[in-house]
Amino acid sequence: MSSGIIITLVVIFLSVIAVLIAVIAIRNKIRDISRSMFGTDSFIDGVNQQKQQMSETPRSLHSMTSVYLPQILRDFPQFDYELYKNKAKSLLRSYFTAVQTKKASALTEECSLTLKNYVQGIIEDLNSRNVTHVFNQVVIHDTQIARYIKNGATVTVIFELSVGYYSYAEDESGNLVFGDKNMKQQTVYEVGLVYVQDADKVENNGESLGINCPNCGAPIKNLGIKFCEYCGTSIVEVNVRAWKFDSVNEQTTQKRQF
Numbered sequence: 001m002s003s004g005i006i007i008t009l010v011v012i013f014l015s016v017i018a019v020l021i022a023v024i025a026i027r028n029k030i031r032d033i034s035r036s037m038f039g040t041d042s043f044i045d046g047v048n049q050q051k052q053q054m055s056e057t058p059r060s061l062h063s064m065t066s067v068y069l070p071q072i073l074r075d076f077p078q079f080d081y082e083l084y085k086n087k088a089k090s091l092l093r094s095y096f097t098a099v100q101t102k103k104a105s106a107l108t109e110e111c112s113l114t115l116k117n118y119v120q121g122i123i124e125d126l127n128s129r130n131v132t133h134v135f136n137q138v139v140i141h142d143t144q145i146a147r148y149i150k151n152g153a154t155v156t157v158i159f160e161l162s163v164g165y166y167s168y169a170e171d172e173s174g175n176l177v178f179g180d181k182n183m184k185q186q187t188v189y190e191v192g193l194v195y196v197q198d199a200d201k202v203e204n205n206g207e208s209l210g211i212n213c214p215n216c217g218a219p220i221k222n223l224g225i226k227f228c229e230y231c232g233t234s235i236v237e238v239n240v241r242a243w244k245f246d247s248v249n250e251q252t253t254q255k256r257q258f
Contacts (some may be wrong), residue, residue, distance in 0.1 A: 058141035059188045061160045068148040072157060075150075076195070084243065088159040088191045089140050091245045095119065096135040096165075102126060112194065112244040119248075126169075131177055136166040137184070146190065156246070157193040162186070192247035 065081075072079050091108050098106035102123045104116050126133060146160040164186050168179025179185075215233040227234055 057186060058162045058164060059186045061142055061144045061162055061188065062146045063144045064147065065145040068145045068157075071148055072145075075155065081145075084157070084193060085143050085159065088193065088245070089143055089161065092140065092161055092163070092189055092191055092248060093138060095248045096138055099123065099126070099133050100135055102132070108245070110243070110245055112246040115244075115246055115248065130172050131169050132171075133169045134167070134179075138163065138165040153196065155195050159191045159193065160251075161189045161191060163189055188251040190247070190249045190251060191245060192249075193243055194246040195243050 069081055072081075087108070087110065091111070094106055094108045098104050098119050099122055104120045104123060107116060107119060122133075141162040141164060143159055143161045145157060147156075147158040149156040149158070164184055166179075166181060166183075167185050167187075168181050169177040171177055216228060216231040218228055218230040
């Protein structure tokens with residue numbers, strides 16, 4: 001065997017050894033990183049454990065209740081925070097039910113026409129694709145006020161709700177279209193509660209929100225009004241009815257994938 005061939009074989013052998021050493025070094029480095037990050041030798045197992053842990057950890061909220069609630073109570077002394085906090089949770093659960101069963105009528109009664117039409121649009125989209133969006137094992141971890149918005153015509157209280165659930169879409173044959181049937185998701189929803197301050201400034205005189213006197217049907221126009229300006233009926237009890245849930249939105253930049 002010539003010296004040239006021997007040199008070539010030696011070079012190849014040394015290159016193979018170098019590659020093996022590099023592979024072993026990289027593997028050990030990945031193992032060390034995995035141990036430090038996840039406490040396990042397998043990086044893949046560590047990532048899966050991390051995903052599982054995240055799926056069980058509730059999302060945090062802005063928790064601005066202590067800031068905005070005093071402002072709301074100055075404008076609406078009779079505003080019952082605990083009442084509407086619980087109603088917001090019930091509304092969100094009814095929203096999930098309405099979308100899953102494809103029945104907008106499943107929404108709670110204190111919803112605006114705007115919200116009902118929005119849900120009906122989702123249902124029609126699902127029907128056009130022959131898809132069902134399933135929400136299983138819904139848990140609402142926390143509910144807080146996130147924002148208080150006054151624009152002259154209406155005021156809006158935005159509730160944030162930290163939610164855990166199994167959310168996925170399937171076709172008529174039960175085939176998965178979107179989501180994961182086995183991995184829980186943690187997310188945040190915003191629920192908007194609206195009160196009309198001046199019905200004249202709202203399109204259709206506030207009909208989409210249903211702010212009317214229960215006696216004569218006249219619109220309740222101004223914040224703080226005590227009696228209907230048309231028939232004289234007391235408006236104290238109407239204030240409760242004037243608050244309507246007007247929106248439900250998930251805090252995500254991702255578009256619906258079904």
